[in-house]
Amino acid sequence: MDWTLWLEWTIKAALLLFILLTGFAYTTLLERKVVAWMQTRIGPNRAGPWGLLQPLADGIKLIFKEEFIPAHADKVLFILAPVVTMVPALIIMAVVPWGREVVLFGRRVTLYLADVNVGILYIMAIASISVYGVVLAGWASNNKYSLLGGLRASAQMISYELALGLAFLPPIMLAGSLSLRDIVEAQRSMWYVVYQPLAAFIFLITSVAEVNRAPFDIPEAEQELTAGYHTEYSGMKFALFFMAEYTKMIAVSAIFASLYLGGYLGPFESQFPWLGPLYLAAKIFLGLFFMIWLRATFPRFRYDQLMALGWKNLFPLALLNVVVTAGVLALVG
Amino acid sequence: MVPTSFYVFLAALLFAIGVTGVLFRRNTLIIYMSIELMLNAANLAFVAFARQFQDVAGQLFVFFVITVAAAEVAVGLAIIVTIFHTKHSVDIDAMRELRG
Amino acid sequence: MALMTLFIITAVIALVAGLGLLFARNAVYAALFLVLNMLALAVLFLTLGAPFLAMVQITVYAGAVMVLFLFVVMLLGAETLKEEGGPIAWQRPLALLLGLVLTVLLAAVIFIEATGLGNILPPPEDYAAPSRLAMLLFQRYLLPFEIASVLLLVAMIAALVMVGSKKKTSSSSR
Structure with a gap:
C-alpha cells in the first residue's frame, strides 16, 4: 500500500490520542472550576493563570505517589486492570468524524480516522468490553468493597447497555446507515435531536450511567463502598482509572454530538471545512458541561432505584420509541 | 492471500482444544467455557467457508449460532447457580446423583 | 503477505x-x-x-x-x-490422550481433504455489507430469525424461573 497513506493514518491517530489526552487533562480542570462556581467557590486558581497549570501539577503529584499493591492481590490482573480500562476509552473515538476533508500541503486529507460501514457497531462493541477493567480491578484487589464495586459496575453497565443500544437505533433508522459519517451528513437539513428528543434524552442518561458518572456512580460510592473498585489503587494506576473516566466523557459527548447534534455540521461548514472540528469541539464542550452540571445537581441513586430506572423505565421507553419510529418511517417513506 | 485450509485447520485445532477441555476439566464453569470455545471454532469454519464459496448465508449461520449460544449461556449459568445453592460446589463430580 | x-x-x-x-x-x-x-x-x-x-x-x-x-x-x-484425584483417577490422562488423538485425526482429514480448496478469492463488491446481510436475514431466513427470538424469550423466562424462584433474591445473575 501507499506509504504516504500509512503515514497520514499514523499522524492522524497520534493527533487524536494527543487531543484526547490533553482534553482529558483540561476536562478535570473544567469540572473542578464549574462545580466550584456552582457552589459559589473559586476552584483551583494557584497553579498558573486561572489555574490553567493545575492538571500538570496533578499529574506530577500522581506520578510521584507511592505505587502500592496489596499483599494478597492478584498481581498480574491488578496491573492489567487499569490498562484494560484505559484502552477502550482511547480507541472508541476512532470512528467519530471530525469533518469532511481539507487540502493540506497539496494533499486531500480526510478529517476522520476511519469511515467503516459498521461504525456504530464498533462503538457498541468497544463500549461493551469496557466493563472488564472495572470488574477485574474489583476482583484482583482482593478486597470485599472492591469486589462489590466491580460486581455492581458490571451489573449496571450491562443493564444500561440495552437502553443505550436502543437509543443508537433511531439515528441509524433515519439515516439508513451504520456509518457515523453518513449519519452526520444525513443531518444537514435538521439535527436528529429535533426528530428524536426522547431517544436523545435516553441516550444522555444511559451514557452517563455507562461511564459511571454521578448520579450513577454507585460502583464507586464513597460512603458505602469506600470508592469501590479502585479503593486499593494509588499513583499512576489510579490515574489511569481517572483518565479513562474523563476520556470516556469526551468520547460519549462526541458520539452524542454526532448522532443527535449534527456532529461537525454548522453554519458555513460547507464553504470552510476547517470549521468542522471546531463545531464538534464546541458540541463536545456542551456535553461535558451537561455531565458536570448533573454531578453538581443530583444526589446519587440508590442501587435498586438505579436498576429499576434502567429496566422498568428507560428500557421499555427506548423500545417503544424504536417501534414508533419504525412505524412512522414505514408510513411516511 | 491466506488459503482457506489454514482457517479450517485453525478451527479444527480450537475445536479439539474445546473437546479436550470438556473431558479434562472438572470445574463446571470451565467445561461450559470449553463448549463456547467449540462453538467459536465452528463459527470460524463457517465464516471461512462462506468466504470460500462467496456466499453470505454462511455468515448468517454464525449469527444464529451466536444467538443460540447467548440463550444457552443464560440457561446454563442459571442451572449452575441453582445447583450451587444446594451443593455449594461447582465440581462436576458433585452432580453424580443423576447416574442410574 | x-x-x-x-x-x-x-x-x-x-x-x-x-x-x-x-x-x-x-x-x-x-x-x-x-x-x-x-x-x-x-x-x-x-x-x-x-x-x-x-x-x-x-x-x-x-x-x-x-x-x-x-x-x-x-x-x-x-x-x-482442586482438579486432581476425584472418583475416576484415570480420567484426566485419558482425556488428554483422547484430545490428542482427535487433534491428529482432524489434522489428517484436513490435510487430505481441504488443501485443495486453494486461496481465498478477493470478495465481490460489498460482500457481507450490513445491508446485504439484513436483506438475506429478513427475507430468506425470516423464519429462523423469528424462532431465534422466541428461543431467546424462552431462555430468559427459564433463567428467571430457575434463579429468581426464591423470594430472597440473592442478587440474581441477570
Missing part, C-alpha cells in the same frame, strides 16, 4: 488462549483467556471480510456472555477448584 503475517499472529494468539483456557488453574483466568480467544477470532473474521460478524462477536460474546461468566465465577467464589 501482510494478511499472512496477520493471520499467523492472530492464529497463534487464538491457540495460546485456547490452551490457556484448558490449563488455567483459576476460572477467572480461564474466562479471560477465552475472551482473548474471541477477540482474536473477531480479527480473523475481519480478515475474512465479515466486519459485521466481527463486531457482533465482540459485543455479544466478549461483551455480554463472558461478562456473565465472570460475574457468576466471582459471585459463587468458584475461582479455584
Whole structure:
C-alpha cells in the first residue's frame, strides 16, 4: 500500500490520542472550576493563570505517589486492570468524524480516522468490553468493597447497555446507515435531536450511567463502598482509572454530538471545512458541561432505584420509541 | 492471500482444544467455557467457508449460532447457580446423583 | 503477505488462549483467556471480510456472555477448584490422550481433504455489507430469525424461573 497513506493514518491517530489526552487533562480542570462556581467557590486558581497549570501539577503529584499493591492481590490482573480500562476509552473515538476533508500541503486529507460501514457497531462493541477493567480491578484487589464495586459496575453497565443500544437505533433508522459519517451528513437539513428528543434524552442518561458518572456512580460510592473498585489503587494506576473516566466523557459527548447534534455540521461548514472540528469541539464542550452540571445537581441513586430506572423505565421507553419510529418511517417513506 | 485450509485447520485445532477441555476439566464453569470455545471454532469454519464459496448465508449461520449460544449461556449459568445453592460446589463430580 | 503475517499472529494468539483456557488453574483466568480467544477470532473474521460478524462477536460474546461468566465465577467464589484425584483417577490422562488423538485425526482429514480448496478469492463488491446481510436475514431466513427470538424469550423466562424462584433474591445473575 501507499506509504504516504500509512503515514497520514499514523499522524492522524497520534493527533487524536494527543487531543484526547490533553482534553482529558483540561476536562478535570473544567469540572473542578464549574462545580466550584456552582457552589459559589473559586476552584483551583494557584497553579498558573486561572489555574490553567493545575492538571500538570496533578499529574506530577500522581506520578510521584507511592505505587502500592496489596499483599494478597492478584498481581498480574491488578496491573492489567487499569490498562484494560484505559484502552477502550482511547480507541472508541476512532470512528467519530471530525469533518469532511481539507487540502493540506497539496494533499486531500480526510478529517476522520476511519469511515467503516459498521461504525456504530464498533462503538457498541468497544463500549461493551469496557466493563472488564472495572470488574477485574474489583476482583484482583482482593478486597470485599472492591469486589462489590466491580460486581455492581458490571451489573449496571450491562443493564444500561440495552437502553443505550436502543437509543443508537433511531439515528441509524433515519439515516439508513451504520456509518457515523453518513449519519452526520444525513443531518444537514435538521439535527436528529429535533426528530428524536426522547431517544436523545435516553441516550444522555444511559451514557452517563455507562461511564459511571454521578448520579450513577454507585460502583464507586464513597460512603458505602469506600470508592469501590479502585479503593486499593494509588499513583499512576489510579490515574489511569481517572483518565479513562474523563476520556470516556469526551468520547460519549462526541458520539452524542454526532448522532443527535449534527456532529461537525454548522453554519458555513460547507464553504470552510476547517470549521468542522471546531463545531464538534464546541458540541463536545456542551456535553461535558451537561455531565458536570448533573454531578453538581443530583444526589446519587440508590442501587435498586438505579436498576429499576434502567429496566422498568428507560428500557421499555427506548423500545417503544424504536417501534414508533419504525412505524412512522414505514408510513411516511 | 491466506488459503482457506489454514482457517479450517485453525478451527479444527480450537475445536479439539474445546473437546479436550470438556473431558479434562472438572470445574463446571470451565467445561461450559470449553463448549463456547467449540462453538467459536465452528463459527470460524463457517465464516471461512462462506468466504470460500462467496456466499453470505454462511455468515448468517454464525449469527444464529451466536444467538443460540447467548440463550444457552443464560440457561446454563442459571442451572449452575441453582445447583450451587444446594451443593455449594461447582465440581462436576458433585452432580453424580443423576447416574442410574 | 501482510494478511499472512496477520493471520499467523492472530492464529497463534487464538491457540495460546485456547490452551490457556484448558490449563488455567483459576476460572477467572480461564474466562479471560477465552475472551482473548474471541477477540482474536473477531480479527480473523475481519480478515475474512465479515466486519459485521466481527463486531457482533465482540459485543455479544466478549461483551455480554463472558461478562456473565465472570460475574457468576466471582459471585459463587468458584475461582479455584482442586482438579486432581476425584472418583475416576484415570480420567484426566485419558482425556488428554483422547484430545490428542482427535487433534491428529482432524489434522489428517484436513490435510487430505481441504488443501485443495486453494486461496481465498478477493470478495465481490460489498460482500457481507450490513445491508446485504439484513436483506438475506429478513427475507430468506425470516423464519429462523423469528424462532431465534422466541428461543431467546424462552431462555430468559427459564433463567428467571430457575434463579429468581426464591423470594430472597440473592442478587440474581441477570
